[in-house]
Amino acid sequence: MTTDDFVPAGFDPPTSLVADSFRLEPLGPQHNESDHAAWMPSIEHIRSTPGYPDGNWPPPNGMTLEENLADLRRHADHFVRRVGFTFTVLDPGDNDVIGCVYVYPSKSAEWDVTVQSWVRADRSDLDGPLADAVASWLAAEWPWSRVDRCGR
Numbered sequence: 275m276t277t278d279d280f281v282p283a284g285f286d287p288p289t290s291l292v293a294d295s296f297r298l299e300p301l302g303p304q305h306n307e308s309d310h311a312a313w314m315p316s317i318e319h320i321r322s323t324p325g326y327p328d329g330n331w332p333p334p335n336g337m338t339l340e341e342n343l344a345d346l347r348r349h350a351d352h353f354v355r356r357v358g359f360t361f362t363v364l365d366p367g368d369n370d371v372i373g374c375v376y377v378y379p380s381k382s383a384e385w386d387v388t389v390q391s392w393v394r395a396d397r398s399d400l401d402g403p404l405a406d407a408v409a410s411w412l413a414a415e416w417p418w419s420r421v422d423r424c425g426r
Contacts, residue, residue: 319395325424
């Protein structure tokens with residue numbers, strides 16, 4: 275895939291979304307420990323979230339901290355190369371990781387992009403508001419018109 279396949283050459287991808295209950299910033303290796311701590315105890319909850327029906331993520335038995343770091347590095351590289359955009363979802367009060375948002379090319383010709391998100395089990399009340407805020411953000415600030423929200 276080339277960059278132009280997913281976002282236009284002159285497009286400057288937004289790097290934040292701020293709401294009352296959360297804020298987004300690009301996911302990277304600096305989030306490793308808090309990201310790992312956020313999703314590991316929430317595996318069952320995440321796997322039941324709309325958009326995760328294939329059962330591939332998160333792994334049922336989790337990942338080591340080192341495996342998670344490799345995953346975060348991969349997502350950060352995708353962001354730099356503009357072939358996918360992954361954001362960590364942070365609590366605005368204490369900057370604790372409470373979820374994640376993935377924005378990647380759709381595998382279906384029906385859509386331009388697929389967006390998936392999850393929140394920790396103990397923050398499940400933010401699941402719908404996060405998905406809706408991200409959908410509005412994508413419509414207002416990103417270059418796609420056909421967004422697959424994975425059943426949301």
